[in-house]
Amino acid sequence: MEPSRKKFLKNFLIGAATVPVILEACKKDTVAAAETATTTGTSSGSCALAPTETAGPFPTITPSSLVRSDIRLDRTGVALTINITVKNTSNSCAALSGAIVDIWHCDKDGYYSEYGGTGMQSVNYTTVHFLRGRQTTDANGLVSFTSIFPGWYSGRATHIHVHVYNAAGTSLMITQIAFPEGSGSAVATVNASTANGYTKGMTGYTYNASDNVFSDDTSGAEIATVTGSVAAGYTLAHTINVKA
Amino acid sequence: MPNNIIRLCYRKIIDASSAQVWDKYVFDSSYAEFLLQAQLYNQEKKYTLFSELLLHVPNAKKLHFLVSAAVVGYLQQLNDIFPDITDNLGRQFVPFKNFRFEMIESDVTKKANHRVAINFFSEPMTWHGSIGNYLLLSAAGEKENADGVLTHLVPLQPFLGIYSVKEEIL
Numbered sequence: 001m002e003p004s005r006k007k008f009l010k011n012f013l014i015g016a017a018t019v020p021v022i023l024e025a026c027k028k029d030t031v032a033a034a035e036t037a038t039t040t041g042t043s044s045g046s047c048a049l050a051p052t053e054t055a056g057p058f059p060t061i062t063p064s065s066l067v068r069s070d071i072r073l074d075r076t077g078v079a080l081t082i083n084i085t086v087k088n089t090s091n092s093c094a095a096l097s098g099a100i101v102d103i104w105h106c107d108k109d110g111y112y113s114e115y116g117g118t119g120m121q122s123v124n125y126t127t128v129h130f131l132r133g134r135q136t137t138d139a140n141g142l143v144s145f146t147s148i149f150p151g152w153y154s155g156r157a158t159h160i161h162v163h164v165y166n167a168a169g170t171s172l173m174i175t176q177i178a179f180p181e182g183s184g185s186a187v188a189t190v191n192a193s194t195a196n197g198y199t200k201g202m203t204g205y206t207y208n209a210s211d212n213v214f215s216d217d218t219s220g221a222e223i224a225t226v227t228g229s230v231a232a233g234y235t236l237a238h239t240i241n242v243k244a
Numbered sequence: 245m246p247n248n249i250i251r252l253c254y255r256k257i258i259d260a261s262s263a264q265v266w267d268k269y270v271f272d273s274s275y276a277e278f279l280l281q282a283q284l285y286n287q288e289k290k291y292t293l294f295s296e297l298l299l300h301v302p303n304a305k306k307l308h309f310l311v312s313a314a315v316v317g318y319l320q321q322l323n324d325i326f327p328d329i330t331d332n333l334g335r336q337f338v339p340f341k342n343f344r345f346e347m348i349e350s351d352v353t354k355k356a357n358h359r360v361a362i363n364f365f366s367e368p369m370t371w372h373g374s375i376g377n378y379l380l381l382s383a384a385g386e387k388e389n390a391d392g393v394l395t396h397l398v399p400l401q402p403f404l405g406i407y408s409v410k411e412e413i414l
Contacts, residue, residue: 059266062317064277100280115309115344122342122365122407125319132313163284169276171283 064134066102070146071133073126076197077108077148078190079233084177086141086164088244095141096244098167103145104132105160108198110153136167149190149234151198157211158187160224164242172242178214178223179236181207186226186234193230249384252338252366252398253407254326257348259359266327270318275358277314278350281307286352293357294350312345315362319343326364329404331396332378338398339367339383365407384412 082103088096106112113130115123131150135143152158160177179187191198191205208214214222228234258267258274282297285304291297297304326338342365351357368384370393378397386393398404 059269059318059321061269062273062321064273064314065316066313102280113309114306122344122363124341125316125343126341128309129313129316165280165283169280171287174284174287 065129066132066134068133069135069144071131072146072148073130075107075130075148078193078196078230080147080149081235082145082147083235083237084143084162085239086137087239087241089241090243093241096242097137097139097141099137100134100165100169101137101143102134102163103160105150106153107131108148108151110151151200152205154204155206157206157208157214162240164240166244172244173240175240176213176222177238178208180223180226189230247412248371248409249368249412250371250409251368251407253405254329254364255403256328256362260356266318270315271358273314274311274360275355277311279352281310282352292351292353294347308345308347311347315345326366331398337396340364341367370412
């Protein structure tokens with residue numbers, strides 16, 4: 001074989017090897033170009049913007065990520081089921097169905113989910129809203145959340161925040177739920193449970209009587225009923241009366 | 245020159261004039277969430293604008309975070325890829341898991357004044373250099389194949405920035 005032909009064949013083989021890559025590239029380009037039919041691009045004279053793709057295959061309307069009954073996400077601790085019943089003082093304290101109930105509380109170490117730092121610190125979208133949830137009351141006025149027993153932080157007794165709205169989203173009540181305390185109480189037992197990651201104990205704890213939110217609640221109307229054990233988990237039950 | 249590891253930031257503004265379906269859903273959902281959550285900071289109903297709440301109510305800045313809960317479901321629909329930003333072949337490819345939502349302005353009486361931004365932060369990428377107005381990027385840790393490392397060319401453009409940079413440790 002003469003040298004030039006040999007060289008030609010060699011080049012041809014290299015070329016053949018790269019053909020599938022080129023075809024593949026063209027194929028993908030064609031798909032991208034077809035997709036632009038559904039999007040609007042901008043152009044100025046002969047200088048056209050690179051083709052764009054559609055925003056996602058099929059965007060769908062999605063409820064707020066707060067709408068969930070299991071609000072733990074990545075947080076660990078002693079299991080706590082939170083059952084809140086909403087009643088209507090404008091209707092002889094009958095159960096209020098269809099009310100929207102937001103709750104939020106701190107994790108076992110006393111931290112809330114929120115943006116830390118300042119400015120443009122980024123957060124992972126899958127875990128950032130831990131221990132916050134939203135449910136709508138059923139025919140019995142009940143909402144139920146699966147969570148972990150909240151820890152505590154300096155200056156406050158253990159508590160859960162609650163915001164109740166009517167079905168239209170108008171605020172009816174912003175309040176907090178307090179916990180029973182004292183020796184043998186769930187608060188004392190859980191905060192001693194180092195095996196479950198509760199490391200603070202009760203040293204420095206602010207009791208309900210000294211808490212700037214609960215200290216005026218001399219009748220204990222804001223204190224929930226808490227039953228259960230560290231091993232089996234606890235259940236909190238509380239009724240909130242609103243004027244709907 | 246050693247390669248640098250960079251993370252891109254894309255700040256996507258969404259308001260009443262946004263035309264894409266996804267953007268419209270984010271607009272509607274974030275406004276509904278704002279109306280709910282703003283009541284916590286506006287119990288006497290003294291204010292109508294988000295900027296007024298920021299100015300007068302301690303902690304109202306938490307609304308950036310609180311309202312962001314409304315957009316998480318839409319972020320999931322993006323399958324961890326930046327929206328809008330394409331390489332010069334027209335393909336979306338920038339991987340992300342992190343974001344930060346911002347309220348720019350809103351108004352409890354007028355939805356048309358609602359304006360938000362979603363900042364998308366990319367996963368780390370290797371920046372091999374720049375060609376003209378384009379950044380030559382590959383996924384950080386991308387293994388070489390017979391052709392070398394596969395890359396993307398991304399044009400510099402408004403609202404696309406480099407969030408962070410560090411030298412690649414080889």
